[in-house]
Structure formats: structure tokens, C-alpha cells
Amino acid sequence: MKPNSAIPSTAPRRIPSLRGAGDPFSYVREELELVEQNLAQAIRSREQTLTDIAAHLILGGGKRVRPVVTLLAFLAFDGKRTQDIVDIATSIELIHTATLLHDDILDGAETRRGKESAFKKFGLKSTLVTGDFLFIKAFEFAGKFDETVVQWTADACALLTEGEILQGIFNRNKAVTVDDYIEIVRRKTASLFQTGAKVGAYLAGANTALIEAADCYGLNMGIAFQIIDDVLDVVGHLELLGKPTGMDLRDGNPSLPIILSLNTGDAAVCEVFKQARPSEGEISTALEAIKAGPAIRQAKALSQQYAENALRSLRKFPPSLHRNGLKTLVQLIIDRDF
Amino acid sequence: MKPNSAIPSTAPRRIPSLRGAGDPFSYVREELELVEQNLAQAIRSREQTLTDIAAHLILGGGKRVRPVVTLLAFLAFDGKRTQDIVDIATSIELIHTATLLHDDILDGAETRRGKESAFKKFGLKSTLVTGDFLFIKAFEFAGKFDETVVQWTADACALLTEGEILQGIFNRNKAVTVDDYIEIVRRKTASLFQTGAKVGAYLAGANTALIEAADCYGLNMGIAFQIIDDVLDVVGHLELLGKPTGMDLRDGNPSLPIILSLNTGDAAVCEVFKQARPSEGEISTALEAIKAGPAIRQAKALSQQYAENALRSLRKFPPSLHRNGLKTLVQLIIDRDF
Numbered sequence: 001m002k003p004n005s006a007i008p009s010t011a012p013r014r015i016p017s018l019r020g021a022g023d024p025f026s027y028v029r030e031e032l033e034l035v036e037q038n039l040a041q042a043i044r045s046r047e048q049t050l051t052d053i054a055a056h057l058i059l060g061g062g063k064r065v066r067p068v069v070t071l072l073a074f075l076a077f078d079g080k081r082t083q084d085i086v087d088i089a090t091s092i093e094l095i096h097t098a099t100l101l102h103d104d105i106l107d108g109a110e111t112r113r114g115k116e117s118a119f120k121k122f123g124l125k126s127t128l129v130t131g132d133f134l135f136i137k138a139f140e141f142a143g144k145f146d147e148t149v150v151q152w153t154a155d156a157c158a159l160l161t162e163g164e165i166l167q168g169i170f171n172r173n174k175a176v177t178v179d180d181y182i183e184i185v186r187r188k189t190a191s192l193f194q195t196g197a198k199v200g201a202y203l204a205g206a207n208t209a210l211i212e213a214a215d216c217y218g219l220n221m222g223i224a225f226q227i228i229d230d231v232l233d234v235v236g237h238l239e240l241l242g243k244p245t246g247m248d249l250r251d252g253n254p255s256l257p258i259i260l261s262l263n264t265g266d267a268a269v270c271e272v273f274k275q276a277r278p279s280e281g282e283i284s285t286a287l288e289a290i291k292a293g294p295a296i297r298q299a300k301a302l303s304q305q306y307a308e309n310a311l312r313s314l315r316k317f318p319p320s321l322h323r324n325g326l327k328t329l330v331q332l333i334i335d336r337d338f
Numbered sequence: 339m340k341p342n343s344a345i346p347s348t349a350p351r352r353i354p355s356l357r358g359a360g361d362p363f364s365y366v367r368e369e370l371e372l373v374e375q376n377l378a379q380a381i382r383s384r385e386q387t388l389t390d391i392a393a394h395l396i397l398g399g400g401k402r403v404r405p406v407v408t409l410l411a412f413l414a415f416d417g418k419r420t421q422d423i424v425d426i427a428t429s430i431e432l433i434h435t436a437t438l439l440h441d442d443i444l445d446g447a448e449t450r451r452g453k454e455s456a457f458k459k460f461g462l463k464s465t466l467v468t469g470d471f472l473f474i475k476a477f478e479f480a481g482k483f484d485e486t487v488v489q490w491t492a493d494a495c496a497l498l499t500e501g502e503i504l505q506g507i508f509n510r511n512k513a514v515t516v517d518d519y520i521e522i523v524r525r526k527t528a529s530l531f532q533t534g535a536k537v538g539a540y541l542a543g544a545n546t547a548l549i550e551a552a553d554c555y556g557l558n559m560g561i562a563f564q565i566i567d568d569v570l571d572v573v574g575h576l577e578l579l580g581k582p583t584g585m586d587l588r589d590g591n592p593s594l595p596i597i598l599s600l601n602t603g604d605a606a607v608c609e610v611f612k613q614a615r616p617s618e619g620e621i622s623t624a625l626e627a628i629k630a631g632p633a634i635r636q637a638k639a640l641s642q643q644y645a646e647n648a649l650r651s652l653r654k655f656p657p658s659l660h661r662n663g664l665k666t667l668v669q670l671i672i673d674r675d676f
Contacts (some may be wrong), residue, residue: 143488
């Protein structure tokens with residue numbers, strides 16, 4: 001049976017604002033185009049609903065940071081078989097998207113990337129099933145590789161689910177520590193960056209020490225990435241973020257700025273974080289309290305530390321344009337405002 | 339990191355009642371034991387919640403019909419590398435379990451296999467994530483095989499999700515036909531039997547015509563299996579089923595007895611099927627109406643037709659004890675009362 005569903009027209013994707021010679025996206029433009037083609041192909045289904053929901057998210061403004069890391073790591077080690085790494089980059093973006101769909105259900109999220117979340121627009125049932133569908137498609141792309149790649153990819157996915165559970169344990173739980181946070185983020189966010197970079201190096205034929213360096217780069221830049229996400233949830237702007245600020249307080253998610261504010265004994269933040277349904281007024285007050293305290297500065301400093309770890313790993317890479325791209329990417333991630 | 343969670347103690351599994359020389363389960367006892375070991379291993383996670391929820395369902399009374407079909411098809415074609423087919427059988431049972439967890443969320447099911455559903459016991463969030471976790475573990479087992487096996491397995495999973503969507507379209511929708519029903523069942527139930535049998539034949543080294551015969555066996559016995567499930571939802575007994583009867587009417591699922599009753603213009607069934615929240619009294623009345631009409635007899639006759647198709651495919655298999663096992667299995671499925 002041949003899937004024949006139409007693909008809905010796509011919204012323009014947002015790309016980090018850096019342009020010109022230093023733009024890491026420019027080093028993998030052609031490969032990214034192939035990833036886009038793969039993604040468009042992957043979401044075709046004999047059930048239009050699945051295609052529509054997948055397209056809503058996949059063609060609706062992802063930054064494609066995970067594919068870029070994967071592609072750049074591969075090319076930094078002079079990988080030759082482009083289609084292989086394009087398929088892995090596709091798989092990783094599909095896994096990421098599947099988890100976003102399921103996360104929106106778990107959080108009851110109403111908006112995502114500047115529009116209604118799939119959960120809000122299409123309902124729980126179809127969104128849940130579409131998440132499953134995208135997981136499956138991801139494995140179709142990753143499953144053709146050797147056991148090492150399959151195992152690493154499956155391990156990353158298992159970690160994602162284990163991160164989700166750990167985050168749930170610390171939901172609205174003021175006992176959460178910075179160490180707990182880092183463990184959640186290692187699992188929930190960094191694992192896909194880490195796996196993308198590691199598989200990129202592996203498929204390019206890099207030796208064990210260099211694969212380890214790529215792994216270390218992905219892990220650290222992934223943690224830096226998530227910390228900035230958390231910071232933006234406090235200090236960001238609706239128009240740029242595509243979603244309101246204060247989501248972590250609303251959902252009771254233990255973000256780094258919240259944890260750091262709890263550590264300083266901030267009563268307003270503590271009260272809102274513990275509460276099942278804080279009012280918008282209470283959230284605003286708590287956001288102001290976080291901004292007024294040292295939490296944002298401390299969080300940025302920690303993000304900078306992880307960024308520096310990532311850059312340190314890069315020094316083991318052979319010099320190349322693509323290594324430069326990975327370096328610039330870290331800076332973009334730290335400096336971004338969406 | 340080494341997962342170290344404890345596995346909760348297991349409930350005894352129910353096995354079809356046929357014992358002795360003709361019991362198809364007895365032909366694959368050792369292989370099934372290896373599948374059980376795989377399953378117990380697969381559900382270990384560094385998060386005890388994932389292990390607990392997975393164990394609740396996986397170690398809680400599955401009939402293991404899909405693994406048995408897979409193992410028997412492999413052995414019927416004289417397959418030698420037992421561990422390979424054990425891994426595929428494990429993968430298929432994990433996929434099945436993942437979909438049960440997600441289905442219970444979609445249906446809001448309160449009971450499953452004679453006890454509280456995971457959804458009821460552990461809540462939506464953890465159950466959803468555990469379903470994802472089991473999908474991932476399934477692909478860990480299937481991903482080590484060649485592209486053909488990976489593709490067939492992924493296709494079966496994609497079909498499951500597409501079946502779920504199609505079933506949703508016909509939820510409480512009296513326009514549903516028997517053809518629609520067969521298409522839903524092909525996707526939602528038969529695809530895993532079909533893929534198990536097909537991969538079994540393929541990994542045993544059977545030729546294309548014989549792989550096709552195995553595929554045809556799995557497809558037809560899978561449809562027969564689901565029809566009997568639907569019949570039991572009307573005429574079965576709570577203690578044997580492990581869940582109340584009338585679930586399809588309660589959930590608005592287009593089961594075959596319901597569709598056949600709608601076809602005869604049965605007003606009581608039509609009224610309850612369309613209704614968002616039928617009362618228990620209305621469900622009882624509709625169940626009695628279905629039993630009083632020709633629907634159960636017609637459904638059993640259709641199931642018998644699919645069973646005969648399955649048996650016809652078996653004639654192409656070389657004679658063997660395992661072929662006999664597949665034959666007996668069809669009969670067990672038709673005659674079962676749970």
C-alpha cells in the first residue's frame with residue numbers, strides 16, 4: 001500500500017540569526033536540505049491526520065540544532081557517505097519531535113513554536129499516536145545501521161524516557177538540587193546532542209578517543225543549550241520564544257533558575273513552585289523575583305562553564321571549517337534569545 | 339550507567355488450556371522461556387517507575403500468542419539460530435505491550451488482564467512514557483537485524499498507529515462498514531501476527547513463496563483472533579476475560595458484533611453506540627440485543643472463514659510438528675473463551 005497523503009504547506013523555519021562565513025548552518029546547507037526531504041517523506045502516512053499533526057510540528061519552525069550538530073561532527077572527521085549521516089540526523093530530529101508531541105501531552109501545553117500545540121489543536125489521542133508514529137519512523141532511519149549505532153540511538157531514547165520520569169519526580173518538589181537538575185538535563189536534552197555528535201564521529205571513521213571527544217562536546221553543549229532554554233523561560237520574549245514565559249513555573253518543572261532561586265530561599269518562587277495551579281499574577285511576581293535575584297546570572301555562568309567544556313572537547317578535533325562551525329554553534333546557543 | 343532496578347514479583351501467566359502433545363505452546367517451551375528472560379531484561383530501567391509499570395503489564399498475564407506464532411513459523415521452516423528468532427519474538431511482544439499501554443490511555447481503560455490498568459494505577463504521564471520506553475526496547479531487539487527485518491517491523495508498527503487513527507475515525511460512527519472493520523483489524527491486530535510469522539519464515543531461510551504463505555497465515559489468523567476478541571466482549575465472562583464485557587460499547591469502538599447489529603437496524607445497539615456516555619443499564623440492554631440477534635453467529639462464521647484462510651496457507655508449509663502447532667493454534671484461538 002502506497003501512502004498518498006498530501007503534505008500541508010510549511011511555515012518558514014527560524015534559523016539562528018548569524019549569517020555569512022561564520023554561520024554553522026551554512027556549512028551543512030546541502031545536507032540539511034536532504035534532512036528536510038527525509039523528514040517530509042517520513043511523515044507521509046495513509047492517514048492524513050498523522051501527516052497533518054507531524055507536519056504541524058516538524059514543518060513548523062524547528063531550529064534543527066540536533067541535525068546540525070550531527071552533520072557537523074561527521075564532516076569535522078571528514079565523513080564521506082553523506083546519505084548515512086543525513087539519515088541519522090533525520091532520525092534524531094524525528095525522535096526529538098516525537099518527544100515534543102508527548103511532552104506537550106504530559107505538560108498540557110497550549111502553545112509550541114509560536115502556535116497552538118498539536119495537543120491543543122488535535123487532541124490527546126491523535127497527538128499521542130502521532131508521537132508513536134514518529135518514534136517508529138525514526139527507527140526506520142536508524143535501524144539500517146550497525147548494532148553500535150542502533151544501540152546508541154536506543155540508549156539515547158531510553159534515557160529520554162528516564163529523564164521524563166526523573167523530571168516528574170521533581171515536579172513541584174522543592175527538594176530538587178542542581179545535581180538532580182543536571183541529571184535530568186543530561187537525559188532529557190543532552191542525550192540527543194551527545195548521540196548525534198558521537199554517531200557522526202563514529203560513522204566518519206574517527207578513532208575511539210575522538211568519538212569520545214565528540215560525545216563530550218554533544219553532552220556539554222546540550223546541557224548549556226537547556227540551561228539557556230530555562231533562562232529564556234524567565235527573561236525571554238513571547239514573540240521570539242513562540243510561547244509565553246513562565247512555563248516552568250506554571251508546569252512546576254524544576255528549571256535551573258527556579259532551583260537557584262529556591263536555594264536562596266526566595267519565598268515567592270518557593271510558594272508558586274509548590275502550588276498546583278498558581279495564578280498568572282503569582283507567576284508574574286515569581287518571575288520578577290527570579291529576575292531580581294542572582295539566579296539568572298548564576299545560571300548563565302553555569303551554562304558558560306558547560307559551553308567551555310564543549311569548546312575544550314573541540315580542541316581534540318582536527319582543524320577544519322566544520323570544527324569552527326561547532327565552535328560558533330556553542331556561542332550562538334549561549335547568546336540566543338529564542 | 340548500569341540499570342539496577344528490582345523486578346517486581348510476577349503473576350502467573352495464563353496459557354490456553356490445551357495440554358499435552360497437541361499444545362502448540364509445548365513445541366516452543368524452551369524458546370518461550372528465553373523470550374521471558376529477554377522481556378524481564380528489557381524492562382529493567384534506572385527508573386523503577388518504568389520497570390514497575392512495564393512489569394505490571396508484561397509479567398501480568400499475557401498469553402504470548404504473538405511470540406508463539408513467530409517462533410513456530412521459524413521452526414516450521416527449520417530455522418536454526420534460535421537466539422535470533424527469540425529476539426524478534428521479544429520485540430513483537432514489547433511492541434504489543436507498548437500499544438496496550440497507550441491504548442489504555444486512549445480508551446481511558448480501568449482494567450486490563452483482570453487487574454487495574456496501568457493507566458488507572460500509575461496515571462497518564464508515567465504510562466505514556468513507559469509505552470515509549472517499551473517501543474524503544476522493542477527496536478533495540480529488532481534493530482540488530484538486516485534492513486528487510488527492520489523495515490517490516492517498522493511497517494507493522496506504523497500500521498498499528500494508522501489502525502488506531504482509522505479506529506478513531508469510526509468511533510461512535512454508525513457509518514462504519516464490515517470492510518472498514520477488516521481494514522482496522524488488519525492494521526491494529528493482524529499486522530503483528532503477520533510480521534512475526536513473516537520474519538520467522540524469512541530468518542529461517544524460507545523462499546519467497548513460503549514467506550508469503552507465512553505472511554498470509556499471520557494476517558488471517560490475526561483477523562480471526564480479533565473477531566473472537568470482539569465476540570468475547572459480548573458473550574465472555576468477567577473472570578475469564580479479566581475485564582468487564584461491553585467495553586466496545588462503552589468506548590464506542592466499532593467491533594464486529596456491533597457493526598453487524600447496526601447492519602440489521604438494531605435500534606438499542608445503534609442508540610448506545612452513538613452515545614458519548616451510555617449508562618450501564620443501556621449497555622446491558624444493548625448487549626442482550628446483540629446476543630439475541632444474528633451478529634454473534636455471523637461474526638463467528640466470519641472468524642471461521644479467516645481461520646480457514648490461515649489453515650489453507652499452512653498447507654504450503656512442509657509437514658512438521660511446528661506446522662501442526664500453528665494449525666492447532668488457529669483452532670485454540672477460535673474456540674477460546676478468554
